[in-house]
Amino acid sequence: MSHQLGRLVAQILQRYCGEIVEKVGNDLFMYGSKPIAMIVKSTGLPRTQVIESLRTLMKFDLAMFEATGPHVDYRLLPENVLLLIRYPRYLLQMKSKYGTEAELIIEELLQQATCSATLLLVTIANKYKDDKDKNLTIVTLKDTFISLATAAYIQQAPVAEIKEGSEIPNLVQVATIVPDLDTRALMQAMANPVDIKDNIYWKVNYDRFHQDFRDDIMIKAMTRRIDDTAGEVMRLLLQQMYLSSAAWAEESNAIPVTDLRESSRLTDKILLHHHLEHYLKVMEENGAGFIRRAGDAGGGQYCVQAKVAAKLLVEDVLDHVVTERLGSKAARIFRLIRAKKYVEEEDIQKNAMLPNKECKQLTYKLLEEHFISVQPMRKSQQVSGTQKGIYLYHVKLFEAVHVCREMCYASLHNLSRARRQLVSEHGRALDKQRRVRTIVHGMRMRSETEESINDVLETLTPPEVNLLAQVEKQLKQLSTAELELDRNLFILNWYLHYP
Amino acid sequence: MSENKTDDVSEQILNAVKKNSKGISATDMAAEVPDLPSAELVGAINKLLQQGYLDIYKQDGALIYKIKNQLSKQVVKGADNEEKVVYNLIEEAANKGIWIREIRNQSNLTNPQLTKILKNLESKKLIKAVKCVNASKKKVYMLYNLEPDRSISGGAWYQDQDFESEFVDILNRQCLRFLHQRADKIKNNPRGPIVGRTQSYATAIEVQKYITDLGISKVKLEVEDVVTILNTLIYDGKAESTVYPDGSRVYRAIESLIPPPGLVQVPCGICPLIHKCSSTGLITPQDCKYMNEWLEQ
Ligand code: SF4
Numbered sequence: 014m015s016h017q018l019g020r021l022v023a024q025i026l027q028r029y030c031g032e033i034v035e036k037v038g039n040d041l042f043m044y045g046s047k048p049i050a051m052i053v054k055s056t057g058l059p060r061t062q063v064i065e066s067l068r069t070l071m072k073f074d075l076a077m078f079e080a081t082g083p084h085v086d087y088r089l090l091p092e093n094v095l096l097l098i099r100y101p102r103y104l105l106q107m108k109s110k111y112g113t114e115a116e117l118i119i120e121e122l123l124q125q126a127t128c129s130a131t132l133l134l135v136t137i138a139n140k141y142k143d144d145k146d147k148n149l150t151i152v153t154l155k156d157t158f159i160s161l162a163t164a165a166y167i168q169q170a171p172v173a174e175i176k177e178g179s180e181i182p183n184l185v186q187v188a189t190i191v192p193d194l195d196t197r198a199l200m201q202a203m204a205n206p207v208d209i210k211d212n213i214y215w216k217v218n219y220d221r222f223h224q225d226f227r228d229d230i231m232i233k234a235m236t237r238r239i240d241d242t243a244g245e246v247m248r249l250l251l252q253q254m255y256l257s258s259a260a261w262a263e264e265s266n267a268i269p270v271t272d273l274r275e276s277s278r279l280t281d282k283i284l285l286h287h288h289l290e291h292y293l294k295v296m297e298e299n300g301a302g303f304i305r306r307a308g309d310a311g312g313g314q315y316c317v318q319a320k321v322a323a324k325l326l327v328e329d330v331l332d333h334v335v336t337e338r339l340g341s342k343a344a345r346i347f348r349l350i351r352a353k354k355y356v357e358e359e360d361i362q363k364n365a366m367l368p369n370k371e372c373k374q375l376t377y378k379l380l381e382e383h384f385i386s387v388q389p390m391r392k393s394q395q396v397s398g399t400q401k402g403i404y405l406y407h408v409k410l411f412e413a414v415h416v417c418r419e420m421c422y423a424s425l426h427n428l429s430r431a432r433r434q435l436v437s438e439h440g441r442a443l444d445k446q447r448r449v450r451t452i453v454h455g456m457r458m459r460s461e462t463e464e465s466i467n468d469v470l471e472t473l474t475p476p477e478v479n480l481l482a483q484v485e486k487q488l489k490q491l492s493t494a495e496l497e498l499d500r501n502l503f504i505l506n507w508y509l510h511y512p
Numbered sequence: 513m514s515e516n517k518t519d520d521v522s523e524q525i526l527n528a529v530k531k532n533s534k535g536i537s538a539t540d541m542a543a544e545v546p547d548l549p550s551a552e553l554v555g556a557i558n559k560l561l562q563q564g565y566l567d568i569y570k571q572d573g574a575l576i577y578k579i580k581n582q583l584s585k586q587v588v589k590g591a592d593n594e595e596k597v598v599y600n601l602i603e604e605a606a607n608k609g610i611w612i613r614e615i616r617n618q619s620n621l622t623n624p625q626l627t628k629i630l631k632n633l634e635s636k637k638l639i640k641a642v643k644c645v646n647a648s649k650k651k652v653y654m655l656y657n658l659e660p661d662r663s664i665s666g667g668a669w670y671q672d673q674d675f676e677s678e679f680v681d682i683l684n685r686q687c688l689r690f691l692h693q694r695a696d697k698i699k700n701n702p703r704g705p706i707v708g709r710t711q712s713y714a715t716a717i718e719v720q721k722y723i724t725d726l727g728i729s730k731v732k733l734e735v736e737d738v739v740t741i742l743n744t745l746i747y748d749g750k751a752e753s754t755v756y757p758d759g760s761r762v763y764r765a766i767e768s769l770i771p772p773p774g775l776v777q778v779p780c781g782i783c784p785l786i787h788k789c790s791s792t793g794l795i796t797p798q799d800c801k802y803m804n805e806w807l808e809q
Binding site for chain 2: 020230233234237238239240241242243284287288291292294295298299301325326329330332333334336337338341344345346348349352364365366367368369371417420421423424426427428430431434435487490491494496497498499500501502504
C-alpha cells in the first residue's frame with residue numbers, strides 16, 4: 014500500500030464515483046479497516062452519505078466488510094479500484110471475441126455490478142429496441158449470454174446468507190450453473206420488466222478476462238521472437254493447458270504432442286502441420302524459456318512455464334524503462350548485471366565496453382533509481398581504512414518491479430489529473446457541445462429538416478469547433494495512454510502474484 | 513688481415529641472423545656461411561656474443577641465435593651499473609611492462625635514485641612509461657620500441673590509453689546489421705523453423721570477415737575482439753547466442769518480447785522528476801510542461 018497507489022485510487026474514485034465516495038475511499042485506504050462511526054468522524058461527512066458511499070463501493074466490489082461479532086469494519090480493495098480503468102479493455106476483448114451482443118452484455122453488467130439474467134437481457138433488448146444498426150433480438154442475446162456463462166466470463170454472484178440471531182450477512186460463493194433461459198418468458202418480461210422474478214444474480218468474472226490478457230501477451234511475445242506460426246503453437250499449448258492445469262499455475266502439467274497435433278488440425282497453417290515438432294523444439298531452445306520439454310512419453314511432452322514467462326516479460330519491461338529513462342548504455346549495464354548475478358564494478362566496465370567514467374556514472378544512476386542494488390563485501394574481518402572494500406552489484410528483480418509499479422501508479426495518477434484539468438478548463442465548451450449533440454440527435458429522430466439541424470449546429474462557432482476537436486483528441490490520447498499503462502501494470506502484477 | 517677476415521665473417525653471421533628475426537639455429541647458420549670451418553664459426557659467434565651483438569636462446573632443445581637489441585648495446589656502453597640493472601629488469605618484463613615498485617623491490621635501489629635513473633633512460637628514449645588501462649594511476653615501464661600488450665593497452669579498443677567508445681559503437685551497430693540481414697530467415701521459413709534458425713545464425717568468424725571486408729577498422733580485429741562486441745549486443749538484448757553441438761558459438765539477432773510498454777509511452781515514465789512530482793508544490797501534473805508538450809503533439 015503505497016503513497017502513489019493511494020493517490021491513484023483517490024483519483025480514480027473521484028472520476029468514476031464522485032467526490033464523496035472518494036473521501037470515504039481515501040479514508041479507508043489510509044487507515045486500513047474501520048467501522049462506520051470512525052469514518053463519519055474522520056471524514057466529517059453526514060452518516061447517511063457515508064453509508065451511501067459504502068454501499069456504492071461494496072456494490073462494485075471496491076470495498077468489503079469484515080465482521081467480528083457485532084462489530085463491522087470496512088476495508089477498501091485498491092486492486093479492484095484499479096480495475097475500473099480496465100473496463101474498456103474488457104469490452105474490447107468481448108467485441109473482438111464474441112461480437113457486439115457480448116460487448117453490450119458485459120457493458121451493462123459492469124454498470125449494474127450484479128444483475129439477474131432476465132433483467133439484464135431485457136434491459137439491453139429494450140434499450141436498443143429502436144437501434145436498427147445493431148439489429149438485436151432477445152434470442153441472440155440469450156444465446157450469447159449462455160455462451161459467456163459457459164466460457165466463464167460471467168459467473169454467479171455470491172449469495173448473502175443471514176445466520177440466525179445475527180444481522181450480519183455472510184457472503185457465500187456459489188458454483189455457477191449455466192442457466193436455461195426460456196425465450197418466451199424473456200419476451201414476456203420485455204413487455205413489462207417490473208415483475209421479473211429471476212433472483213439468480215450474475216457478475217463479471219474478471220479473472221477469466223485476465224487469463225485472456227495473459228495468453229495474448231504470451232502469444233504475441235512468441236510471434237515477435239520467432240514467427241506467427243510459433244505464436245499459433247503457443248496458443249494451442251495454452252488451450253491445452255487449460256484442460257489439464259489450474260489457470261494460474263506456475264507451470265502447466267505436461268502436454269503431450271499428440272494432443273497438440275490433434276488440435277493443430279483445426280488451424281489452416283500449413284507450416285504448423287508439417288513442422289509441429291520442430292517448432293516446439295525451436296520454441297524450447299529459442300523461445301526464451303516459455304516452454305520446457307517435460308518428457309518423451311507419447312511423442313514428447315511440453316510444459317508451459319508461466320512463471321518463467323512472467324519473469325522474462327517483466328525483465329523486458331524493465332529493460333525498456335531503463336533504456337528510455339537512462340539510455341541504452343544504462344540498459345546494457347542493467348542487463349549485464351542481471352546476467353552475471355553479482356558483479357564488481359570493474360567487470361561491468363570490461364564487459365559492457367564503455368568508457369570507465371560513463372560506465373560508473375550510469376551504474377550509480379541505476380543505483381540511485383533503485384533498479385540495481387549493491388552489496389558491500391569485506392575481504393577480511395578487520396576493518397582497516399586503507400583496504401578497499403569490494404562492492405558487488407546485483408538486480409533484485411522484485412524490488413525493481415516494485416519501483417516500476419510505483420512509477421506506473423504515479424504516471425496513471427498524473428494522466429488522470431491532467432485529464433481532470435483538461436475537462437474543467439474546457440468545461441463550458443464541452444457542455445455546450447454535449448447539449449447541441451443531444452438536440453441534434455433528437456431532431457434527427459423526429460426527422461426534421463437538414464436546414465434547421467444545421468442552424469443548431471452553427472451555434473458552435475468555428476473557433477469552438479476547433480478547440481473541441483483539439484480537446485477531444487487530447488482526451489483520446491490520454492485514454493489510450495491509460496490503457497497502455499494498465500497493460501504495463503498487468504504484466505508487473507502478473508509477475509508479483511507468484512509467491 | 514686475420515682481423516679483417518673475422519670482421520667479414522661476423523658481418524655474414526649478423527646478416528644471417530638479422531634476416532631471421534625469430535632466431536636461427538646453429539646448423540642454419542652454418543649453411544649461411546658455407547665456406548667457413550665450424551671451429552672458426554663457433555669462435556666468431558662466441559666473439560659476437562661477448563661483444564653483445566648476439567643473444568642465445570634455447571628453444572625445443574636446440575640453441576638458437578638472435579640479434580641482440582641494438583639499444584641494449586648503447587645503454588651498456590654509456591651507463592653505470594645501476595642503470596644497467598634497471599634496464600635489464602625492464603627488458604625482461606618485455607611488452608607486459610613493469611611497475612615502478614617492482615623495479616625498486618628487485619633492484620634494491622632507493623626511490624630518488626630509481627626515479628633519476630628512470631628519467632634518464634626515458635630521456636634517452638630507451639624506455640617509455642605506459643599507462644595501464646585497467647588501473648588509470650598505474651604506470652608501467654617497458655622498452656621504447658615495444659608495442660604494449662593487450663592487457664596493458666586494452667587491445668583494439670584503446671588509442672593512447674583512451675577508450676574508443678565511438679569505434680565500439682560503430683562496430684556494435686555493424687555487427688547488429690549483419691545479424692539482422694539474416695534474422696528474418698527464421699520467420700515462416702518454408703523449410704521449417706530448424707532450417708530457418710540455422711540460416712539466421714552467424715558465427716563470430718563470419719561476423720569478423722564481414723567487418724574486415726567493410727574496412728571500417730584501422731586495426732586488425734581478432735575473432736575474440738568480435739566476440740566481445742557480439743557480447744555487448746547480447747547485453748543490449750538485441751542478440752542471443754547458442755552453442756552448437758560441436759562447441760562453436762553462434763549468434764542471432766532477436767526482438768524484444770514486448771513492444772515498448774505503456775510506461776515509456778507517457779511523459780511521466782521518462783520524466784527525470786517523477787520522484788519529485790506531487791499534487792502540490794513546484795512540480796505538479798497540473799502545470800507540467802512535459803505533459804502539455806506531449807498533449808500538443
Ligand atoms: S506530471 Fe510532469 S513533472 Fe510530473 S512526473 Fe509527469 S512529466 Fe514529470
